Amino acid sequence: IGFMVARAVLAFGEAGNFPAAIKATAEYFPKKERSLATGIFNSGANIGAILAPLTVPWIYQHWGWEAAFIIIGVIGFLWLGFWLFIYEKPDKQKRLSAAELEYIEKDHEAPPVLAATGPTQKVSWVKLLGYKQTWAFAFGKFMTDGVWWFFLFWLPAYLKAQFGMTGESIQLPLALLYTMAMIGSVSGGWFPMYYIKKGFAPYDARMKAMFLIACFPLVVLLAQPLGDISFWIPVLLIGVGASAHQAWSANIFTTVSDMFPKKSVGSVIGIGGMAGGLGGVVMSKLGGALFDHYKALGHIQTGYTIMFTICAMAYLLAWVVMKSLVPKYRPITDL
DSSP: OHHHHHHHHHHHHHTTHHHHHHHHHHHHSOHHHHHHHHHHHHHHHHHHHHHHHHHHHHHHHHHOHHHHHHHHHHHHHHHHHHHHHHOOOGGGOTTSOHHHHHHHTTTOOOOSSOOSSOTTOOOOHHHHTTSHHHHHHHHHHHHHHHHHHHHHHHHHHHHHHHHOOOGGGGHHHHHHHHHHHHHHHHHHHHHHHHHHHTTOOHHHHHHHHHHHHHHGGGGGGGTTTTTTTOTHHHHHHHHHHHHHHHHHHHHHHHHHHHHSOHHHHHHHHHHHHHHHHHHHHHHHHHHHHHHHHHHHTTOHHHHHHHHHHHHHHHHHHHHHHHHHHOOSOOOOOOO
């Protein structure tokens, strides 16, 4: 019970990371650079996922499991202290030159209508749910976050069920998956900048890039048919899907700062994060039910084929719904 409580507290603390990070990105970067900035900081999670299996077992072997928890927790508090020391809003940041501040705010647009709330007044979640832009982001997260968690949590089970791999033999495929995801995060953040330089508006460039990114997970459909050749083929194909997810994430997060005023970005990201969490629960439950069913029938491969098909199609479906809800760039100006 104590461990469950500790894990719940950890999850509660983690939940604020991405809303805060996206809001800070919106404050410190012009729209054309936000997806790249998001892709860079988002890749940090993959670096951590690569380092954790290498460092935590070593700490456990030398100092015990308690030390592993304590050391990781202390590192988190050290980072928090550094963040509190160095962070300040751009207009109050003493380390920022006038030229840098002007560059950050160069795409700032005055709202064409009178805002209903002040620049620092909080906006209720109920009010935010009244906008199609909120639902577009939330649906995109609901459809795709579960795919990411499925790739991460079920890949070891898949390699064991299909290829009999266990223990250390799985570490290299997992490291490759996270490395590909890290590369996808940064390159996906850069991708819309290519279209922006060609004259596209930031939101239009982002949606164009997201459509192309949404096509990459389709290669996951080949994971089962080509798996008989070598286990590396499905690992690489799933890695492409995971890489595409991180590229997608770098852009879908940034659509919020494209549409909403800075004071509302964190709240909208939080709503989308909750939707993504629900999507993760649905994918986990669905995958478990399918695998149990087809394992009992002696053909678990069918269960994985169904799940890979869902994962492959999720991004295109998410993009179509998002584009239908917000077909053109429509920033919120009445908050």
